[in-house]
Amino acid sequence: MTVNGGWGSGADGGEELLPATRRALLHRVAVGQRDGRTPSLVGAVVRDGAMVWCGSRSMIEGHAPDADTQYRIGSITKSLVAVLVMRLRDEGLLELTDPLSRHLPETAVEAGAGGLDAAGLSAAGRLTVGQLLSHTSGLASETPGPWWERTPGSLRPELADVLGTEPIKHPAGRRYHYSNPGFALLGALVEQVRGVPWAEALQAEVLDPLGMARTTLLPQAPAAGGFAVHPWADVMRPETVQETGRMAPAGQLWSTAGDLARWAAFLMAGREGVLSTATLEEMRQPAVPPEAADMDGGYGLGIQLSRRGGRLLAGHTGSMPGFLATVWVSVEDGVGAVALANATSGPQIGTIATDLLAITLDAEPSLPAAWRPADALAPDLLELAGPWYWGTQGFALRIDADGGPSLAPLTGQGRATRFHVEHDGTWTGREGYYAGETLRVMRTADGSVSHLDLGSFVFTREPYDPSAPLPGGFPGWH
Structure with missing residues (x-):
């Protein structure tokens, strides 16, 4: 086994963590890799806007991943797409209350027109942008078939193919119901309004300004391979990487611990020219009450919410065949954590990220900003x-x-x-x-x-x- 926990400490300009804290963080990553039976696991901690620690565990001697190793991040992609949509809102190009059909003409077909292929588009066109962002649209969780995460996107060349004929499962605005096709629609919305592919808009408007040079649609070396680990035997097989086409805005992206540390810093403070702190605060507000099955969970506008250990966390989890990922931030504490693994299931990746954050804050509580008087008040x-x-x-x-x-x-x-x-x-x-x-x-x-x-x-x-x-x-x- 290989453990790596030295590189990345204070590398982005943050104050380096104490040795005992680094050891505790590395121990949590090592336990997560062993108990989760994943080929590799990498974790990172962000404090005061910079990555202050990164560590990993690998099954292969001498091949531990580092902060520059790509993993597929699954539904964390949704938060990046949500930022693109909120930029359009802040520019006055749309409102969250707008029906989708106002900006995406192919969903503006009249009910009953165009046959069965258009029925789903017609139903989706009546949903609002805000409902799609917050998963309150009532849309189905998945495509009508086949299983989109494991099949080529070429099987779903049109938006109608990701919706089917009856995509509405609940009355719009009534409850939280997670929908992957909903973000396929939002990606198409961005393309329609911007006039360029959503990934191209993401590169120019978000990734480049934030310095996320290792976040891409397809893997670029060095990148971890994804694996399925047998649940009852210590054997594994490689998972096939699929390009998801129209469903890409729901979970296509690959990224690194280093890039996701930059993303975590952005989620806490915003960035001039990308998105304001006020808009990010709006995105972190719960859109609907949590489900009774998870009273500690919630969802804002493209941002997942969780309350753990008395702390309110914001970010997103993600999974695709062969990969698991999580980014959590505590805005109040100015601390965030990243966890990435290359197994289809096994590691409790959200809990690992939460634990990395808690270990840091329990060992080295954030110091509050010093009180200062106003220079002058009217x-x-x-x-x-x-x-x-x-x-x-x-x-x-x-x-x-x-x-x-x-x-x-x-x-x-x-x-x-x-x-x-x-x-x-x-x-x-x-x-x-x-x-x-x-x-x-x-x-x-x-x-x-x-x-x-x-x-x-x-x-x-x-x-x-x-x-x-x-x-x-x-x-x-x-």
């Missing part, structure tokens, strides 16, 4: 800081060093939110009950503050302040 903003009352309940309005306001109950739990300050002077709630709601500062004729109006709720400086225009009135305290 007087009209500063005067709003302090206590406010919604009826008789006390709230505190605080202004951080960047001028961002937040509102939260003085005691106990309740409706709290941060706000984004708009150009017209209003504030928009960023999360919780008040997400998307508008707060307006209401002033008297002399310019002094009268009250705050938050979605029609009146917040005053005193409980039921008699000087504020309270709807319904209030006779005052006696």
Whole structure:
């Protein structure tokens, strides 16, 4: 057996982990390779935007993979395609509420027109972009046949071939139901709007700017071979690599631990010219409640969510015949982890990535950013800081060093939110009950503050302040 755990430590500019932490991480990779009975397994840790550790275990002496060895990443591909779609949204070229047919003409056929081949396209055309991104479209999980991951994409040359005649399994928008064909449609949407193949758009708009030079549609040496390991005997056979054609946006890509470390850093902080932090935050918001079978799981807009050990993780898992992959990040902690294996099944790859992240944070907790005061705050903003009352309940309005306001109950739990300050002077709630709601500062004729109006709720400086225009009135305290 070969173990490699030295290369990659601090190689991308991050602060190197302590020797005991590196040893614990390498031990987890070694146990994962042995217990998962996989030919090889590679793991990596990202902290503060850089890869700070990478290690591997291989069955072949002297041939341990490294941060530059490609593995097939399966459904992690979906997150990259989702970024392309969100870029189109941010550029004003589409809205998440748009029906697919508005941008993909071949799905705009009328119901009943075009025969059976068009029936599935017609049904899909009524689904929205947002529903496809969040797996709430109700589309089938898989193609009507044959098994797309194990057969050539040439068997499905048209979009109608990935849908079949009756692709809708649930009412749209009602529940989470994972759909691989849904991302085939999103890839076609990107091609239609951009006018170039989706992979070409991905290269120019995402991979090149992020420095992900080893992420490709087809394997490029050095690349791991994929294997099927017998579940009851220690023997294995090579898996066949298929080019998936129309289904490629659902799981075609190959990548490396080094490139996925860059992807993890991007998922946490965004990158100017690729996607903003605000849009990534939107993608990480749960689109629907989790399934009862997995209350710790969830899905945003092309981003998988998981709660493990009290930490909220975002990223994606992936699998294709011969390969397993996972990227998880904890945005709050600024730490991410990658795990890759070349076996069809066996290693609990999502758990291994979670454990790598937890080992790092438990051994070397992230240091919070030092408090610093604001250089300056506008007087009209500063005067709003302090206590406010919604009826008789006390709230505190605080202004951080960047001028961002937040509102939260003085005691106990309740409706709290941060706000984004708009150009017209209003504030928009960023999360919780008040997400998307508008707060307006209401002033008297002399310019002094009268009250705050938050979605029609009146917040005053005193409980039921008699000087504020309270709807319904209030006779005052006696």
